[in-house]
Structures are given as structure tokens and as C-alpha cells.
Amino acid sequence: MLNIMEVHETNQMIEQEKLDVRTITMGISLLDCASDDLATLRTNIYQKISSYAKNLVSTGEAIEREYGIPIVNKRITVTPISLVAASACNSVDDYVQIAHTLDNIAKEVGVNFIGGYSALVSKSMTPTERLLIESLPQALSETERVCASVNVGSTKTGIDMDAVALLGRKILEVSEATADSDSSGNSKLVVFCNAPDDNPFMAGGFHGVTEGDAVINVGVSGPGVVRTALETARGKDFGVLCETIKRTAFKITRVGQLVAQEASKRLGVPFGIIDLSLAPTPAVGDSVGEVLEEMGLEQVGAPGTTAALALLNDQVKKGGIMASSYVGGLSGAFIPVSEDQNMIDAAASGCLTIEKLEAMTCVCSVGLDMIAIPGNTTATTISGIIADESAIGMINQKTTAVRVIPVIGKGVGDTAEFGGLLGHAPIMAVNQKSCAAFVNRGGRIPAPIHSFKN
């Protein structure tokens, strides 16, 4: 039988420590929508998404009410559009029209983001995949809720440097196209290496080709809960520290598992995975940076930060893995700068640099995330940053990603405002030495030796 202390603990986690289910994401395959006629394709996409997702938001809200657990976002991911639209799209404009279709349906069913305006080009690009990448500046500036991603590399295939070079240029164009909102278009674009097929978190979410027709994936989050738990472990050794994180991660994940199963049952869509991540928000007390500082760092970025993050990431996975049989997505700790108050402070004070963040990404769940850089950064430098981060993912057989935002008209010392959950970020300094000759070589970086496991 439950006791009052346990009930009290759960409710305190929800009310004071900001435990939430960050997102219920419905993945929908659009492969069967393909047509060589653009109008038919758009109708098919519209009909398929609305038939599956029409009750997604209301079901999420009902679960929220009945269990008393906040479900912050309800979202949709779809099959990478470059696959679905390959035979119907012959120009950038054709692709932009599909982006509008996705944006309209997202507004109609009430989800705040729809992910999957994506291309998978880890080995090389087809002409139609190149077109999709070319369309990003227009698609992201003309739509509100569409999220895009491009997978440019993997441990098995190496890194497509042509795509990396192209994306450097397109990211700058997205910035220019959305200059009036601090270049926030790039907050909806992620460049991946080793992208997972079942990631429920935006902006990098898409419904991978290995997935079924429709699926419910859930992302849970609770950095505040972990930080509060760690207060009891102050001054204790690493054994106690790790045990505390593990136990807390277990409890957080169990809530996600419950919500995922309930949503799956009510919507009649199979349950996919739980993404057991610690994802921050700009709210005070909901920060991964704060968790790291609670472990004993004066500020995020200090020596020891990478070790602390590695420990956190690993213990979150160890604790969560027993709480759910199907764990997937990105699972671990997210370290976006603009969405985390302690990371913002550390970047503003100069304690946290891009180079330190890059080192941290070797042990976190994603990569360089929501980092504002000067608007006059060159395209090749952005490509260089993407190449570095992809190489970390490729060599270490992990997912890495880049979501940098060159903010047009602003430089180091200024602040970019993105609003809402996306937060605000100080513009961080970027190394000014050129890598143009390296990036512009063209071709592909071959897969590493340890990719041959046949």
C-alpha cells in the first residue's frame, strides 16, 4: 500500500522540482503517401497525418489532468521528406510547398512542432536531397512549426563533406532569411551524425525508415528532480553520488513509461520508446548546468565539467534502463546553451567556451546545441564546426549534432532572444582562423576502421 510520504514525494517532484513529461511525439510514416504529382502528395500527407494525429493533443491533455503530471509538448515526426517527395519535387519551390502543408497540418491538429523536413545523406546526396537542403532557408523562414534535420554522417558510412559544406552556406542563408527574429530559423535546424530513427525531441526528430506505420515515443525530463536529490549527497563520495542519480532517473523514467503506455492505448498506436533524457528549460530550477554545479563545480565549464557530465549521462541511462524495456532516442543529458539558465550564465561570464562545449559533447547525448555565434561567421567556419562534431560522433559511435545560430547583425557580447522554451543566448566567440581549404576539398571522409564489424 502506498504511504503518504511517497505520494508527497511524487507531487513535490512535479510541483516544486519541475518533473515533467517533456513530449509525447507521434511518429507517422509517410512512405505510402508518395506520388509523382505534387498536389496528390500534399493531399496524401495531409490526410494521413490528420487521421492519426487528430486526437493527439486532446489525449495528451486528458492524461495530464488525470495523473497530474505536466506534458509540456505534443509533437509529430514524419518520414524524412526527401524520401517521400523524391519523385514529386523538381524545384526548391516544390519542397517549400510541402513545408507549408506540414506547417498547416501542425497548426490544425494543435502540435507545437512537426519534425521530419529532413534528408539522410550520410554517404552522399541524391539530386532531390540536395534540393531539400537548398530549400531550407525559404522553408524555415516561411513556416512556423516545421523542424528540419540533415544527417550528414555515420560510423558506418563516414561523413559527406559536400553536404557539410553546403549546409554551412545554407545555415547562413537561414539566418539572413530570419534576421528580424535574431536568426531564430536555425533553432529549427539540426545537423546530425548517427541520427537515431526514434528521437522524440525536436528539432532533430524524424520518423526513421526502420519504424512502423505510426508509433508513440515519449521524452521525459527532470533535471530539477536530480539536482534536488543530489543536495542529499553533498560531500559524499562518487558511489553515493552515482547511486542517487540512478535511483532518481529510475523514478523519472517510470513516469514516462506510464504516460507512454497510456497514450499508446488511448490513441490505438503502438508504443515505441522512452527517451530518458535530462532536458533543461530556461526556467530557474530546471537546469542541467545546475546539476553539474551541484556535483561540486563552481560554474559549468570549470575543469571537471566533462567528467561530471559523463558520470551524469551514464547514471541516467543506468537508472532509466530498468524502468522501461524500450529505451531509445537520444537518452542522456542535453546541454543546449540558450535553454539552460546556468549554461547561459557560464557562457556569458566566459567560463564556458565553444571548445569546452565540444569536449563535453563527447560524453553528452546530443552535441553543440542552441549556440549563438556572431553573424559574420563564415560559411566554411560553420562547416568546420559541423565536421568536427560529426567526427566525434563517427569515431565514437555515438549521436552528435550541431544546432548553431549565426545571429545576423550581432557579435560577441550581444545577446540573442529566441523566446519561450528556446530561451536566450549570449553570442559566443568562434575561432577566427580559416578552415576553408579543408572544407572545400569536396567528397567524403571515409568510415573509420572500426566500422567493419561484419
Added chain:
Amino acid sequence: MNKAIITVVGQDTVGIIARVCTYLSAHQTNVLDISQTIIDGFFNMMMIVDYSTSDKEFGEIVADLDSLGEEIGVRIRCQREEIFTGMHRV
């Protein structure tokens, strides 16, 4: 049986339990267990109820109890039991 947990937290006053129980009995919701403590000087009550025979939808009970709490000046939450058993029982 459909179990829910009702928690009441706030300043102690006369008749809190009576008001909650009156509402529950008016809507055929059976009380299975009640425990009460004072935590950090606050009145804390937990009630396990069975709402399978209730004449109201679960969402309505949640909303009604929420407004009853506002009337009395305490926080009343009603949540399905699974969230607690899920989190605390393996």
C-alpha cells in the same frame, strides 16, 4: 476497481475532510483509506478512493475537487493511482 489518490495540503481548518467526503459520497465514490499527518506545519491528507461507481467522469472529479479546494483555501489534487505505484513500486 479504479483507484485514485486524493491529496489535500494546506492550512488546517475545521471540516476539510467532511467537505471532501461529502462531495465523494454525493457522487458514489467510495473511500478506501485515509491517512493524515502534519508535514512542515501543513495539514496533509491522503485518501485512496475507488471511482469505478462514480456518476462523474474522472476529469470532472478532478476539476470539481480543484475548485472545492479553492473554496476551502487548501490544495486538493486528485490523480489516478498508477502514477504513484508506477514510480514507487517495481
